[in-house]
Amino acid sequence: MSDFGILAYGAYVPVARLQRSAIHATNKWFAPGLGGLAKGEKAVANWDEDSVTMAVEAARDALDGIDRAILQRVTIASTTLPFADRQNAGIVKEALNLPDAVGAMDVAGSQRAATSALFAALGGNETTLVTAAEIATPKPASEREMTSGDAAAAVVVGAGQPIARLVASHSVTMDFVDHFREAGEAHDYDWEARWVRDEGFARIMSPAIAALLGKAGVEGAAIDHFLVPVAVKGVPEMLAKKAGIAPEAIADALGANLGHAGSAHALVMLAGALETAKAGQRILLASFGQGCDLLLLEVTDAIGSVKPRLGLSGWLARRVESTNYAKYLFHRGLLQLDRGMRAEHDSKTALTALWRNRKAVLGLVGGRCTKTGTVQFPKTEVSVNANDHTVGTQEDYPLAEVPAKILTWTADALAYSPDPPSCYGNIDFVGGGRMMAEFTDFPEGALDVGADLRMMFRIKAYDENRGFRRYFWKAAPAF
Amino acid sequence: MAKGIRDKVAILGMGCARFGERWDKDEDQLMLEAYEEALADAGIEPSRIDAAWLGAAFDAQNIGPSGIPLAMALRLPDIGVTKVENYCASGTESFRGAVYAVASGACDIALAMGAEKLKDTGYGGLPVRTRGTTHDMIGITGSAPGNFAQLASAYRGVHGVGKDDLKRAMAHVSVKSHANGAKNPKAHLQKAVTMEQVLNAPMIAEPLGLFDCCGVSDGAACAIVTTPEIARSLGKTDIVTVKALQLATSNGWEMQASGWNGSYFHTTRIAATKAYDEAGITDPRSQLSLIEVHDCFSITELVTMEDLHISKEGEGWRDVLDGFYDADGGIPCQIDGGLKCFGHPIGASGLRMIYENYLQILGRAGERQRQDNPVFALSHNLGGMPNQNVSSIAIIGRADA
Structure with a gap:
C-alpha cells in the first residue's frame, strides 16, 4: 500500500526586490520611527502579477518533472485572491492545463488559509495541489509596508512515495483580532504590536505547541525545523524557548530578503525547509491567525528524490534590485500617475x-499538425504549413x-x-x-x-x- | 492564365488634398478637396461616374462605416459606392476596386477615394484600436512604431549590420524625405532636418527615434479612371495607364510558422515579382523611373528597397547611404516627401503615392519634378505589421511604354 503525504513542493518569489532603505528615504519625513526597519529588501510582484499568477508559478516550480495527470484537486489559499466570485483555483487549473475532471477550492479569510488548505489535503485521500500566494498592499509609511513581501508556494499532497508525512496536527480557534481587513478594503488595520506579541503569539501559540508535542509524544528538542511565519522579531525564539526547541532549529523567517508573505508565508517557509531537510528530521509548522494551526511533519527517505525547478533558494537568487518606490506605489494603485x-x-x-x-x-496550448508535424500558436482549423493545406489535423500542443x-x-x-x-x-x-x-x-x-x-x-x-x-x-x- | 491589368485602364484625373493637421476640416470636406481637383483634371461631369470606392481604415474616427460618407460628401448620383478597408493599404485597395471595375467593362468611368481624419483622437500617433475579441486576448496591440521597429533588430542580426551603421542609414532615409518634403506645398512637414537632429531625437520604439516615424495626418486623395480609349475620346493626349496592380496578403506564415526571419516583408517580395511580370519589367533597378513606397518608418523604407528587388538583400542600407534613392539619385524614392513628410492619412496614402507618380510622369510636379522624363513609376502601399500585413503594388506609366 502506498503511503500518503507531501509528494512535491515549490515556491515563487517575484524578481523585483524593493530596497527598504528606498522606501524609508521617501517616507522618513513622515514616519521617522520606521528607520529601524529600513534595511534589507522585500519581494514585490510586478504590475502584471497577482495571487493567482504567483500561485501558478509556484505550482509549476513544484510540478517540474511530475505528471500533472495525477492531480485530482487544486487549492489556492490567499487573503488577496483577485476574484471574490470566480473560482481562483479554477484559473490556476486552466493555466496548468490540467484535465477538466479535477476538483478545486479557494481558501481565504485568515492568515491560516494555507495551513488550513494543507490540513484539508493531508486529511483527505485525493492527490491535491495546494497553492498559497499573497500580494500585499499595505498603507504607505506603515510598519506592515516594511515587513511584508510578495511570494507564493505550492505542495502536492497525495498517495505515493511522500517526502514528508504528517505525524500530528493541532488547531485552536479564537477570535483574537490582532489585525483585520474588511472585505473590499485595500489595507490592513493593526493593533499594538506588544499586545499581539504577549497576548497572541505567547498565550495562544505556546500552549498549542505544547499540546501538539504532547499528542505526538515528541519532545521539543526533537524538532529539527521550527517554522514560525511571524514577522515580529523575537517571537520564534520566545516560542522555541518555551517549547524546549533548540535555537538552531528555528528557521529563518525570510524577513531580510523577502518579507512576510501573509497567509502564504507558512507554505513558503515549508518549501524552504524541505529544500534542506534530511530523512528522519521533524518539521513543526505553526501558523497564527484567530488561533493557530500546527503541523508536525516527518521527513522520509524519499526526500532526495524530488526537487523543485528552482525552489525557494533559486527564486531568492533570481533577483533584480529596485530602489524605485514610486513605481511600486503606482503598480499597487497607491499613486495616481497621468497614464495618457x-x-x-x-x-x-x-x-x-x-x-x-x-x-x-x-x-x-497551441496545435501540432498530425500530418506534417507543424507546431503553431494558436491552434487553427487549417494548418499554417504553407505546403499542405491540412484541415482539422491539429492536436493540442502545450x-x-x-x-x-x-x-x-x-x-x-x-x-x-x-x-x-x-x-x-x-x-x-x-x-x-x-x-x-x-x-x-x-x-x-x-x-x-x-x-x-x-x-x-x-x-x-x-x-x-x-x-x-x-x-x-x-x-x-x-x- | 489571366493577362493582367497592363494598359487596360488609364488615369483620367487625380487630386489630393493638402495633408496635415487639418483642425478646421471634417473628413467629408477633405474628400471634396481631393475630388474637386481630380474632377477638374478629368474634365468630366459628375454624372459620368459609374461607381466609386472609398478606402478608409479608421472610419470610427470621423465618418463612420460604409460607402455612404463618400456618396454624401460628393453627392454622387445614386451610384454604387463601396467602402474598403485593408489596413494602411486601403488607398490602393480603393484604386484596385475602381480599376477592376473599368477593366471588367462593367463601368466606363470609376472613382477611387482614400481619406482619413486622424487628428480627432486627442493624442499623437495612430488611434489605439481592437483587432478582434480573440486577438485581444492573445495578441499584442502595441503601437505601429513598436511593430515596425522589430525589423531593425532582425535585419541587424540577419545581415550582421552594426547598430550605428543601420541607425545612420535609417537617418539618411528621413533626412532625404524631409529635403523632398520641403519642396512640396501640400506636404504635412515641409522643413528640412539634419542628420544630427535625426540621430539625437527622442526614442519612440527602440531603435526608432521621432524622425524615424512618419507624420500622422488628415487628408484625402482621389483618382478617376477609365479606359485608354475613353480617355482619348475625351481629348486626353498624354495618357498614363496602369501597368500593374498586385496585392499580397499574409496568411499567417510569417507570424506562426518558422521560415520568416523577421527582417523583410514576405508579401512585398511576392507582390513585387508579380507586378514586374505584369508590367513587363525585367530589371527594376534600371527600368523604374521613380518609386513611392510605404515609408511609415525609416526602417520600413530601407528593407522595402530590397523587397522590391532593387537593392540586393542585405545591401539596401548601403544604397541608401550612397544616395541611390535621393531625389537626384538613380531611383528617387519619396520625391514628394513620402509618408514621412507628405504625411500619412491612412486611407489616402496609397492614392497619394499614385498621385505623385502621375504628376511626375506628366511633368506636373513643380519644383520637385524629376527631369529625366519618368516612364514607369511604382507605388508600394503596405498595411498591418511586418509579421502580418497587406502589401500592394501599383505601377503606372506612359501608355506608350
Whole structure:
C-alpha cells in the first residue's frame, strides 16, 4: 500500500526586490520611527502579477518533472485572491492545463488559509495541489509596508512515495483580532504590536505547541525545523524557548530578503525547509491567525528524490534590485500617475470568446499538425504549413513549458504600459511554434535577438470599467 | 492564365488634398478637396461616374462605416459606392476596386477615394484600436512604431549590420524625405532636418527615434479612371495607364510558422515579382523611373528597397547611404516627401503615392519634378505589421511604354 503525504513542493518569489532603505528615504519625513526597519529588501510582484499568477508559478516550480495527470484537486489559499466570485483555483487549473475532471477550492479569510488548505489535503485521500500566494498592499509609511513581501508556494499532497508525512496536527480557534481587513478594503488595520506579541503569539501559540508535542509524544528538542511565519522579531525564539526547541532549529523567517508573505508565508517557509531537510528530521509548522494551526511533519527517505525547478533558494537568487518606490506605489494603485489617453483603450473581454479559447488563452496550448508535424500558436482549423493545406489535423500542443528564443524585439515608448517601455516581439519556441509575445521581467538592456526565454503566466490587461483582469502568457528571461 | 491589368485602364484625373493637421476640416470636406481637383483634371461631369470606392481604415474616427460618407460628401448620383478597408493599404485597395471595375467593362468611368481624419483622437500617433475579441486576448496591440521597429533588430542580426551603421542609414532615409518634403506645398512637414537632429531625437520604439516615424495626418486623395480609349475620346493626349496592380496578403506564415526571419516583408517580395511580370519589367533597378513606397518608418523604407528587388538583400542600407534613392539619385524614392513628410492619412496614402507618380510622369510636379522624363513609376502601399500585413503594388506609366 502506498503511503500518503507531501509528494512535491515549490515556491515563487517575484524578481523585483524593493530596497527598504528606498522606501524609508521617501517616507522618513513622515514616519521617522520606521528607520529601524529600513534595511534589507522585500519581494514585490510586478504590475502584471497577482495571487493567482504567483500561485501558478509556484505550482509549476513544484510540478517540474511530475505528471500533472495525477492531480485530482487544486487549492489556492490567499487573503488577496483577485476574484471574490470566480473560482481562483479554477484559473490556476486552466493555466496548468490540467484535465477538466479535477476538483478545486479557494481558501481565504485568515492568515491560516494555507495551513488550513494543507490540513484539508493531508486529511483527505485525493492527490491535491495546494497553492498559497499573497500580494500585499499595505498603507504607505506603515510598519506592515516594511515587513511584508510578495511570494507564493505550492505542495502536492497525495498517495505515493511522500517526502514528508504528517505525524500530528493541532488547531485552536479564537477570535483574537490582532489585525483585520474588511472585505473590499485595500489595507490592513493593526493593533499594538506588544499586545499581539504577549497576548497572541505567547498565550495562544505556546500552549498549542505544547499540546501538539504532547499528542505526538515528541519532545521539543526533537524538532529539527521550527517554522514560525511571524514577522515580529523575537517571537520564534520566545516560542522555541518555551517549547524546549533548540535555537538552531528555528528557521529563518525570510524577513531580510523577502518579507512576510501573509497567509502564504507558512507554505513558503515549508518549501524552504524541505529544500534542506534530511530523512528522519521533524518539521513543526505553526501558523497564527484567530488561533493557530500546527503541523508536525516527518521527513522520509524519499526526500532526495524530488526537487523543485528552482525552489525557494533559486527564486531568492533570481533577483533584480529596485530602489524605485514610486513605481511600486503606482503598480499597487497607491499613486495616481497621468497614464495618457492611450491607457483609455477599452480592454473588455468577451467571455464567450474566452470560453471558446480558454486552452490557448489560459493554458498556452497551441496545435501540432498530425500530418506534417507543424507546431503553431494558436491552434487553427487549417494548418499554417504553407505546403499542405491540412484541415482539422491539429492536436493540442502545450507550449507553456517549452523554452523559446527572441526572433525580433522592440522597446516601445508609445504604446501604454504600466511599466514602460512596452517590450514585445516575435519569439520562436524550441521545436516549432512562433508567436508575438510581450516580454516581462526583463532588466533594461537585456533584450537581444536569440535571447533565451521562459513563458510565465501573467495579467495581460485590466478592464477597469468592469473590474476584470485578463490573463495570458508572457516571455521572461530564461531561468 | 489571366493577362493582367497592363494598359487596360488609364488615369483620367487625380487630386489630393493638402495633408496635415487639418483642425478646421471634417473628413467629408477633405474628400471634396481631393475630388474637386481630380474632377477638374478629368474634365468630366459628375454624372459620368459609374461607381466609386472609398478606402478608409479608421472610419470610427470621423465618418463612420460604409460607402455612404463618400456618396454624401460628393453627392454622387445614386451610384454604387463601396467602402474598403485593408489596413494602411486601403488607398490602393480603393484604386484596385475602381480599376477592376473599368477593366471588367462593367463601368466606363470609376472613382477611387482614400481619406482619413486622424487628428480627432486627442493624442499623437495612430488611434489605439481592437483587432478582434480573440486577438485581444492573445495578441499584442502595441503601437505601429513598436511593430515596425522589430525589423531593425532582425535585419541587424540577419545581415550582421552594426547598430550605428543601420541607425545612420535609417537617418539618411528621413533626412532625404524631409529635403523632398520641403519642396512640396501640400506636404504635412515641409522643413528640412539634419542628420544630427535625426540621430539625437527622442526614442519612440527602440531603435526608432521621432524622425524615424512618419507624420500622422488628415487628408484625402482621389483618382478617376477609365479606359485608354475613353480617355482619348475625351481629348486626353498624354495618357498614363496602369501597368500593374498586385496585392499580397499574409496568411499567417510569417507570424506562426518558422521560415520568416523577421527582417523583410514576405508579401512585398511576392507582390513585387508579380507586378514586374505584369508590367513587363525585367530589371527594376534600371527600368523604374521613380518609386513611392510605404515609408511609415525609416526602417520600413530601407528593407522595402530590397523587397522590391532593387537593392540586393542585405545591401539596401548601403544604397541608401550612397544616395541611390535621393531625389537626384538613380531611383528617387519619396520625391514628394513620402509618408514621412507628405504625411500619412491612412486611407489616402496609397492614392497619394499614385498621385505623385502621375504628376511626375506628366511633368506636373513643380519644383520637385524629376527631369529625366519618368516612364514607369511604382507605388508600394503596405498595411498591418511586418509579421502580418497587406502589401500592394501599383505601377503606372506612359501608355506608350
